[in-house]
Amino acid sequence: MKITLNSPLDMHLHLRDGDMLKLTAPLSADFAGAVIMPNLVPPVTTPTAMQGYAARIASAMDGAAFSSYMTLFFTPMSEKELQAAKETPGFFGFKLYPAGITTNSEGGISDMAQADTTLKLMEEMGIPLLVHGESHGFVMDREQEFLSVYRHLATKYPKLKLSMEHITTAAALRLLDEFPNICATVTLQHLIITLDDVAGGALRPHLFCKPIAKRPEDRDALLQAALNGHPRLMFGSDSAPHPRCKKEACGCAAGVFTAPVALPRLAEIFATNGAADKLQGFVSGNACAWYGLTPVQKTITLQDTPMMVPASYRSYGEQVVPMYAGESIGWSIVR
Ligand code: NCD
Numbered sequence: 001m002k003i004t005l006n007s008p009l010d011m012h013l014h015l016r017d018g019d020m021l022k023l024t025a026p027l028s029a030d031f032a033g034a035v036i037m038p039n040l041v042p043p044v045t046t047p048t049a050m051q052g053y054a055a056r057i058a059s060a061m062d063g064a065a066f067s068s069y070m071t072l073f074f075t076p077m078s079e080k081e082l083q084a085a086k087e088t089p090g091f092f093g094f095k096l097y098p099a100g101i102t103t104n105s106e107g108g109i110s111d112m113a114q115a116d117t118t119l120k121l122m123e124e125m126g127i128p129l130l131v132h133g134e135s136h137g138f139v140m141d142r143e144q145e146f147l148s149v150y151r152h153l154a155t156k157y158p159k160l161k162l163s164m165e166h167i168t169t170a171a172a173l174r175l176l177d178e179f180p181n182i183c184a185t186v187t188l189q190h191l192i193i194t195l196d197d198v199a200g201g202a203l204r205p206h207l208f209c210k211p212i213a214k215r216p217e218d219r220d221a222l223l224q225a226a227l228n229g230h231p232r233l234m235f236g237s238d239s240a241p242h243p244r245c246k247k248e249a250c251g252c253a254a255g256v257f258t259a260p261v262a263l264p265r266l267a268e269i270f271a272t273n274g275a276a277d278k279l280q281g282f283v284s285g286n287a288c289a290w291y292g293l294t295p296v297q298k299t300i301t302l303q304d305t306p307m308m309v310p311a312s313y314r315s316y317g318e319q320v321v322p323m324y325a326g327e328s329i330g331w332s333i334v335r
């Protein structure tokens with residue numbers, strides 16, 4: 001069996017910078033484009049820094065046709081600053097992090113009231129807001145505790161293009177249905193794993209990410225929503241590479257590196273569940289419709305021929321371990 005996709009998009013991607021960027025960029029080049037996260041050190045907060053980063057990504061893509069939808073790390077901004085951002089080529093929207101909630105987010109927002117004026121302006125100017133929605137509460141409850149913030153934002157700024165990033169719970173899906181003005185991204189791993197896979201047996205650091213994988217009923221609800229073609233649910237891998245030594249360590253960094261296996265595994269999941277016809281919407285159509293995107297034209301064909309996933313990817317002195325490292329997965333990309 002084969003599935004051909006038109007211009008697949010990854011709506012939440014960490015490519016990092018420097019040597020790590022040179023390693024990761026080609027591994028996302030089967031996508032036609034991606035929303036690029038700004039949590040570098042220091043975070044990408046200005047149009048100038050963003051343009052420089054976009055140029056380094058383009059160079060690391062080594063000629064591949066790829067649209068980088070660039071985000072800026074949310075900080076309160078004036079109308080003039082927002083206008084300058086909006087006019088910068090490649091700019092997509094803002095990513096808001098609660099302060100200290102995840103990797104390199106110390107400069108995030110500690111009180112949502114700080115964001116008020118800027119969000120009002122963004123609503124008027126049609127600038128999307130992407131949110132890492134977790135509280136600082138008990139780890140299993142963080143997303144659910146943050147839902148009241150989404151509810152508040154969706155009510156207060158009804159025209160704001162608001163995205164709940166990497167949702168992991170059935171409760172977040174219910175909020176999506178409650179508010180037609182919200183969209184959401186979901187990762188590959190949260191369609192597949194639960195907390196049991198991370199910590200139920202021997203600890204598996206390469207499956208540890210934020211938000212942490214939740215309960216079977218959460219995973220099942222997310223998977224069903226994707227397979228049923230929920231029009232406001234989009235694929236965002238949150239592929240988040242960290243050097244092997246930072247993952248296999250005391251104090252393991254959060255992030256699952258899924259870029260090299262994302263499209264084959266999605267094809268396998270949708271095909272084996274009889275939902276192959278819903279994959280195009282999930283990996284491209286829903287995002288294009290919601291944001292009005294026109295990514296570069298690219299077709300990619302996936303087949304039910306197994307792929308051996310490398311134990312790690314090494315280059316430029318970096319080494320990263322992907323999801324399914326050293327295992328065989330059921331589908332692969334036709335080269
Ligand atoms: C991401 C990272 O490493 O940048 N980590 C993760 O666990 N997902 C940050 C993020 O998206 O939370």
Ligand code: ZN
Pocket residue numbers: 012014037238240
């Ligand atoms: Zn992320």
